[in-house]
Amino acid sequence: MAQGLYIPTFIANQNFSPAVINPRIFFYNGKRTVSPSYYFGGYSLESGGSSNYELNNQFPYFDHYSGDTDPTQDSESLLFYNEGTAYGQLPSDTLYTKYWEKYIALLYDPKTRYVECEANLPFGMYIKLNLNDIILFKDSHYHLRGVNDYNLKTGDCKLQLLGPIIKDSLD
Numbered sequence: 001m002a003q004g005l006y007i008p009t010f011i012a013n014q015n016f017s018p019a020v021i022n023p024r025i026f027f028y029n030g031k032r033t034v035s036p037s038y039y040f041g042g043y044s045l046e047s048g049g050s051s052n053y054e055l056n057n058q059f060p061y062f063d064h065y066s067g068d069t070d071p072t073q074d075s076e077s078l079l080f081y082n083e084g085t086a087y088g089q090l091p092s093d094t095l096y097t098k099y100w101e102k103y104i105a106l107l108y109d110p111k112t113r114y115v116e117c118e119a120n121l122p123f124g125m126y127i128k129l130n131l132n133d134i135i136l137f138k139d140s141h142y143h144l145r146g147v148n149d150y151n152l153k154t155g156d157c158k159l160q161l162l163g164p165i166i167k168d169s170l171d
Contacts, residue, residue, distance in 0.1 A: 025078055026062035030069075032087075033058055065091055106143070106165065115142065115161040122155055140164035 012019035034057055063086065064078045065071035070088025077091045084090065096104075106112055115137070121129075126147065133144045142163030150157040 026064065027066045027076070027078070029061045029063055029065075029067050029071075031058040032061045061087075063087075103143070106162065111164075112162060113164070114145075115159075115163070117159050117161065119157055119159050120155045121147075121150070121157055123152065126150060126155070126157070134165065135159070135161060137161060137163075 010019040010021050011017065063071065064083070065085060065088070066076040067088060071085050071091055072089050073092045075088075075091040077094050080095045082090055082094050117137070129144065129147060131144055131146070135142050135144050140163060142161035142165065144159065145162050146160035148158045148160070
């Protein structure tokens with residue numbers, strides 16, 4: 001099925017001025033058939049200096065959504081919040097739902113508390129800590145938000161914890 005040529009545009013304001021953007025990452029989703037065909041080519045030294053245009057009816061299709069054909073609800077998305085698709089269906093997952101939704105829900109839950117405490121961590125444990133670790137503190141699970149003022153000699157430090165984590169929210 002032939003469709004029109006899709007070129008993503010990035011605008012800066014309500015006057016549709018072009019936006020200066022940083023490099024972006026897209027999924028390559030194969031080639032699309034376009035109707036009507038377009039000419040692609042240009043000046044060629046090999047043809048004796050004459051114009052060399054070639055009729056094309058396909059173009060490479062790059063998009064924010066993965067898919068060998070059209071994006072589906074199960075496709076991966078490179079966007080924080082999904083926008084409308086040029087082809088196919090809008091994926092249900094975004095970078096927000098995949099990586100941030102549980103954390104933001106926990107952060108703004110009225111039962112959530114921010115806890116600052118002091119701890120003594122052996123150096124071997126300190127170097128293995130990640131900021132996405134879950135810590136058991138006073139019979140409740142907390143997200144580790146930060147490890148500050150770590151003393152290499154004694155192992156004393158200050159921890160920042162967020163929680164307690166509500167039951168059934170642990171993966």
